[in-house]
Amino acid sequence: MSLPAMPMPAEDERPFDPPPEYAELRAGATMIRVSCPTGLDAWLISDYAGVREVLGDGRRFSTRPGLAAHVLSSYGPESPIDNFTRMDGPEHVRIRRNFAPQVTHARRLAELRPMVERITDEAITRMLASPQPYPLHSQFSTAITTSVIAELIGVPSSQRHLLHEAAMALFDTSTKADQLREALTPLYTYLYEAVATRRAQPGDDVLSRMIEHSADSDRPLTDTELTEMNAALLIAGFDTTASMITYGLLALLNIPGEWEKLVADPSTAASATEELVRYLAVGTGLLRQATEDTEVNGQPIRAGDYVVVAVQSGNRDMALHADADDFDITRKPGAHLGFGHGAHACVGQQIARMELTTVLRALATRVPTLRVAVPLNEVEWKKDSVVRGPAELPVAWT
């Protein structure tokens, strides 16, 4: 007997909402078995409490198969555990503790803000001097987030194509394991050499700071670990955030009244950022594997079973907000699952927040007449990517 297919986002039909099937499952905290795009069979969890419980308990629910192996063909559960996103427990915490001081420390972020503001201002100035319609996603969103993460890690402009190529392969659901290895090699080679260079000549970048920070610990990071960690930041760092800028602006400009609220009071950029991530993030869900016989929502789950948590659906749970299906940029920021939850929660969340807030505030201030130059039903959507959003977005202004 074949299982129903896991409901996947269909932005051309419902640009900003999860598939309608989720509403009923979520309301009853009902869990069903589904067949995922890569062929895994999994439990599907779509309510807020269930998603939060699974992501929050790394002991019962491991990331070993890969955070997105239900939609990415490139890392099947059999492939070797070669990076921290697939580790659990103390091994994983050791790596996260080496990230945190560089990318999630509140004071460190304050130091980085002027850099993000400068890059954003330059991008807006470039945009305003360009012919219309202007391709926002490639020329603006991606340009900003690439510059930010590359400057953080100290990757020169001449090498930035490496992270674009790596991310394109990694996030593409159709990439096979051997193709992925091949596509990642140039970035890994570059970073591996950069580790040696920065050991000899440290700078003020994240990579140099990680080397220095870990040197004093009981088990300093190896060159391979440093390569892997910085590759993860570079790859995960720009496309996710760029897509959220583009997708977010499309939502802000299409859902009546929201852009006007932001223009009237650009200081709502921070709550708008939180609301965008709550409303739009992780439409394809995340994967975990049960380590023991257990249960969620009263449903028994056996050791070894796969579990897909539908993050976007969980964020629309009425248990979280009575009006969770409404988009409101002035909603008081609160807990949500858009950056994940638990030990693997997004390492880049504070950087992403800062980038999104800066961009929204600056655009609302400098380009208040911004509009999308095509009707919503003509927007071209990414199809084969786990990072959802428009493939391109033509915009105009007066």
Add this chain to the structure above:
Amino acid sequence: MKVAVDRDHCIGAGNCAMTAPSVFDQDADEAIVILLTDSPPDSEQDAVQQAVDRCPAAVIRLLP
């Protein structure tokens, strides 16, 4: 109101320090949570509850 944190399982995500900066800080070296006070004033109740909800590692607890 009493607050406790479990530093061993903190992943340094920084949501607490952003949400309730008068109650939580992060140490300079590892970005691990530092409790600035274990009995915050009632005016901070809301912010502290937010920090509890937003801590990805679930290491902040409100004690009775």
